[in-house]
Amino acid sequence: MKKIVINGGRSISGRVTISGAKNSVVALIPATILANDVVTLEGVPDISDVASLVEIMEIMGAKIQRDIEAGILTIDTRHVVSKPLPYGKINSLRASYYFNGALLGRFGKATVGLPGGCDLGPRPMDLHIKAFEALGAELSYLENAMHLEAKEEKLHGTTIYMDMVSVGATINTMLAASTAEGVTIIENAAREPEIIDVATLLNNMGAKVRGAGTDVIRITGKADMHGARHTVIPDRIEAGTYLALAAAVGEGVVVDNVIYEHLESFIAKLEEMGVRMTIREDSIEVHRSENLKAVNIKTVPYPGFATDLQQPITPLLLKAKGRGWIMDTIYEKRVNHVPEMARMGAAISTVDDRIVYEAPSTLKGARVRATDLRAGAGLVLAGIIAEGTTTIENIEFILRGYDSIIEKMTALGVDIKLIED
Numbered sequence: 001m002k003k004i005v006i007n008g009g010r011s012i013s014g015r016v017t018i019s020g021a022k023n024s025v026v027a028l029i030p031a032t033i034l035a036n037d038v039v040t041l042e043g044v045p046d047i048s049d050v051a052s053l054v055e056i057m058e059i060m061g062a063k064i065q066r067d068i069e070a071g072i073l074t075i076d077t078r079h080v081v082s083k084p085l086p087y088g089k090i091n092s093l094r095a096s097y098y099f100n101g102a103l104l105g106r107f108g109k110a111t112v113g114l115p116g117g118c119d120l121g122p123r124p125m126d127l128h129i130k131a132f133e134a135l136g137a138e139l140s141y142l143e144n145a146m147h148l149e150a151k152e153e154k155l156h157g158t159t160i161y162m163d164m165v166s167v168g169a170t171i172n173t174m175l176a177a178s179t180a181e182g183v184t185i186i187e188n189a190a191r192e193p194e195i196i197d198v199a200t201l202l203n204n205m206g207a208k209v210r211g212a213g214t215d216v217i218r219i220t221g222k223a224d225m226h227g228a229r230h231t232v233i234p235d236r237i238e239a240g241t242y243l244a245l246a247a248a249v250g251e252g253v254v255v256d257n258v259i260y261e262h263l264e265s266f267i268a269k270l271e272e273m274g275v276r277m278t279i280r281e282d283s284i285e286v287h288r289s290e291n292l293k294a295v296n297i298k299t300v301p302y303p304g305f306a307t308d309l310q311q312p313i314t315p316l317l318l319k320a321k322g323r324g325w326i327m328d329t330i331y332e333k334r335v336n337h338v339p340e341m342a343r344m345g346a347a348i349s350t351v352d353d354r355i356v357y358e359a360p361s362t363l364k365g366a367r368v369r370a371t372d373l374r375a376g377a378g379l380v381l382a383g384i385i386a387e388g389t390t391t392i393e394n395i396e397f398i399l400r401g402y403d404s405i406i407e408k409m410t411a412l413g414v415d416i417k418l419i420e421d
């Protein structure tokens with residue numbers, strides 16, 4: 001079993017470069033199926049979700065070349081077939097749901113197992129299904145998998161109102177509708193930067209997607225898609241994680257390769273706490289910050305405060321002064337980091353629909369468990385802040401989404417290692 005061991009209580013300094021966005025790349029890879037050609041992705045992070053998707057794509061017949069060091073993935077999808085994917089890696093990540101949209105778009109049928117991903121409470125797919133059905137697909141279940149098949153030769157464009165703002169359902173609808181006959185309009189679409197990134201690749205592959213980044217997306221179906229070259233946007237969640245760390249224990253840290261606009265609500269919260277930063281064109285410098293103020297956080301869809309940054313910012317909140325709360329309106333049950341941080345001495349608990357905390361809390365090293373990806377990231381930060389040694393178990397979750405976390409943290413001066421026993 002792999003574990004992370006941290007000797008905490010030291011300050012950090014230096015520079016860290018943010019990798020390509022997990023939540024973009026995990027959609028871009030399945031999207032390449034629609035090209036029926038060669039697509040090159042640059043800025044691909046070295047995370048296990050990418051490795052899982054590459055494995056699944058190869059099972060389907062894609063020819064893939066990967067230069068991990070350079071972050072380049074070349075995917076030839078000319079020989080891909082829509083074969084049933086009921087088990088295996090499919091269940092190890094959430095983003096395997098994008099194979100439904102991409103295979104349906106290219107072949108008019110898809111048999112894909114139910115997705116995995118972080119356990120954050122119920123994560124239904126009703127909106128994805130509603131959209132696929134509206135486009136003219138029929139749903140049935142085969143073994144452990146959803147089977148979708150176009151009722152006619154092609155899917156046909158229509159207007160789809162999303163009852164909730166959903167990243168996955170918005171992207172999946174874009175994928176399936178890219179090749180449909182006619183125009184598809186997604187109303188109440190999610191507006192995350194990753195959606196714009198996927199739309200950019202689709203457009204470069206010959207699709208016609210307009211309005212991504214707003215809550216109305218219009219897709220005019222195109223029969224012919226082709227290869228393209230695309231650079232993945234920087235990971236705003238990884239950036240936020242390092243910014244929170246730098247604010248907590250930094251003596252001057254520069255976070256490179258960030259798009260400030262993608263982090264506005266997060267940075268506004270850091271400013272409200274009193275974190276001192278200099279914002280440059282594609283980097284943010286965090287200065288040594290003291291006398292931080294406790295704040296309240298409510299997570300909402302983009303451009304509001306991201307749910308994925310709620311757990312990573314918690315250790316910073318615990319270093320501030322005062323009382324505060326966190327309310328996650330996207331996933332009410334995204335609270336599994338709370339008992340682990342309490343085990344490290346944090347005055348934090350869950351009361352009704354909120355996480356409440358009292359700061360400053362003096363954190364002490366402990367043996368803790370990463371229950372999910374961002375809880376794990378939060379525990380890494382807590383371990384760095386804490387006095388003494390922290391051992392984090394179940395770190396496979398962390399490796400799903402943080403590229404070279406040990407190397408990046410070590411370069412900043414963190415005493416951290418990955419051990420296997």
Ligand SMILES: CC(=O)N[C@H]1[C@@H](OP(=O)(O)OP(=O)(O)OC[C@H]2O[C@@H](n3ccc(=O)[nH]c3=O)[C@H](O)[C@@H]2O)O[C@H](CO)[C@@H](O)[C@@H]1O
Binds near residue numbers: 095122123125167308
């Ligand atoms: C691979 C990926 O990109 N994962 C991200 C994506 O997940 P994911 O795409 O799963 O998240 P959604 O935006 O779809 O979920 C938002 C909310 O809508 C609900 N919902 C969603 C779909 C549906 O059919 N029915 C339904 O009720 C969910 O349970 C959740 O409460 O967006 C989340 C919200 O920003 C992030 O936390 C995840 O990191």
Ligand SMILES: C=C(OP(=O)(O)O)C(=O)O
Binds near residue numbers: 093094118308401
């Ligand atoms: C919840 C997350 O990922 P996924 O949707 O892939 O489980 C995340 O990135 O925080």
